Amino acid sequence: MMVLCNSLLTINELEDLTFSSENHADYISVKLASVQQVYNATTSKLNTPSKQKAVSTPKSTKRLRFADNGDSQDHQILVTDSPPPVKKAKLIMNKPIPIAWINGLNSDHKQILENNEWLCSEIINACCTIISKQFPNASGFQPTGLSPVFDDETKSWSEKFGSFVEKGCPTVQIHHTGKSHWVTSFQSVNDQCIYVLDSFSKTFTLTPSLDIQLAAIYGHGKKHISIKLPEVQQQLNGYDCGVYSIANLLEFCFNGGTFNFKQKTAFEQTSMRDHLIKCLELGYFSKFPQSLNSCADSVKMHTRKIECGCFCGKPDILENMFGCEGKRGRVTCSKWVHQSCSNVLGDWLCDEHRSNV
Numbered sequence: 001m002m003v004l005c006n007s008l009l010t011i012n013e014l015e016d017l018t019f020s021s022e023n024h025a026d027y028i029s030v031k032l033a034s035v036q037q038v039y040n041a042t043t044s045k046l047n048t049p050s051k052q053k054a055v056s057t058p059k060s061t062k063r064l065r066f067a068d069n070g071d072s073q074d075h076q077i078l079v080t081d082s083p084p085p086v087k088k089a090k091l092i093m094n095k096p097i098p099i100a101w102i103n104g105l106n107s108d109h110k111q112i113l114e115n116n117e118w119l120c121s122e123i124i125n126a127c128c129t130i131i132s133k134q135f136p137n138a139s140g141f142q143p144t145g146l147s148p149v150f151d152d153e154t155k156s157w158s159e160k161f162g163s164f165v166e167k168g169c170p171t172v173q174i175h176h177t178g179k180s181h182w183v184t185s186f187q188s189v190n191d192q193c194i195y196v197l198d199s200f201s202k203t204f205t206l207t208p209s210l211d212i213q214l215a216a217i218y219g220h221g222k223k224h225i226s227i228k229l230p231e232v233q234q235q236l237n238g239y240d241c242g243v244y245s246i247a248n249l250l251e252f253c254f255n256g257g258t259f260n261f262k263q264k265t266a267f268e269q270t271s272m273r274d275h276l277i278k279c280l281e282l283g284y285f286s287k288f289p290q291s292l293n294s295c296a297d298s299v300k301m302h303t304r305k306i307e308c309g310c311f312c313g314k315p316d317i318l319e320n321m322f323g324c325e326g327k328r329g330r331v332t333c334s335k336w337v338h339q340s341c342s343n344v345l346g347d348w349l350c351d352e353h354r355s356n357v
């Protein structure tokens, strides 16, 4: 009994684990047993000495890993033959294992859409896959999982970046900004300019993660990339950015690889999610419904510049940079390099100045 209380989880903890592990059918029966075991242990602790004796002679011992709990520790549990408490069994049955829905998505994804939750990358990518097949002349549609995210604790980029590959015009991409937000970028066939459509912004600026992503797709070795941020239609809540990013991507595709900035879009926000579900189920995307009273406002434009001084083509913002210590006459050299691209610990010289030494 003492061993049980010291080494096992409380009922509340097990309840949490039960919910977090609900996708794993293999574990359920074992977990039921463990819940029931602790239940027994707890009740026996509450002055039921006869039960205590039964529990103290376990029939078998298993080791269980709660893999999806992010906890690599194995928990020792005891298994007996008595049935599990009805309440626990009911709770598990009320949260069924997700069933397949369409296009690799499951019932959990459908619930996200129905319950006004923030769209996950799986939904975004499933939509992009369908749309990319409808518009084979447009490039882009790369998986959003390539977005770099900055880890404030380690002060480093937590994911591999630069995995986005360069694309030719017309190209379109949905991005995770690194700050729980979805936006759409594209290069227009009309003016070859690169645009970022952000449905939730007051300042219309770019995040460092976006700088890296945009440079990888649209940089093509340029030292400066100019990005236009139009004041497009804004979402009226905090959770629909993913839906708007898909709607904007679709506008670009249906407009032949460009966007009409003479008139703001007027998506009917209340019907956007229903429309998205319908399109996913059809396996074909039609335009998102817009209000007939759409305002004729032209769209105000902001311009941002991404500096990519280093020869590697990645943005300056990535990390500390070294300036070349060489001089042309009395003028200091203007070349810059990322610290990790410089391959030196002290003063760095560009190729030209190194060959002059």
Ligand SMILES: [Zn+2]
Pocket: 310, 311, 312, 313, 314, 337, 338, 341
């Ligand atoms: Zn570099």
Ligand SMILES: [Zn+2]
Pocket: 324, 325, 326, 327, 333, 334, 335, 349, 350, 351, 352, 353
């Ligand atoms: Zn130099």
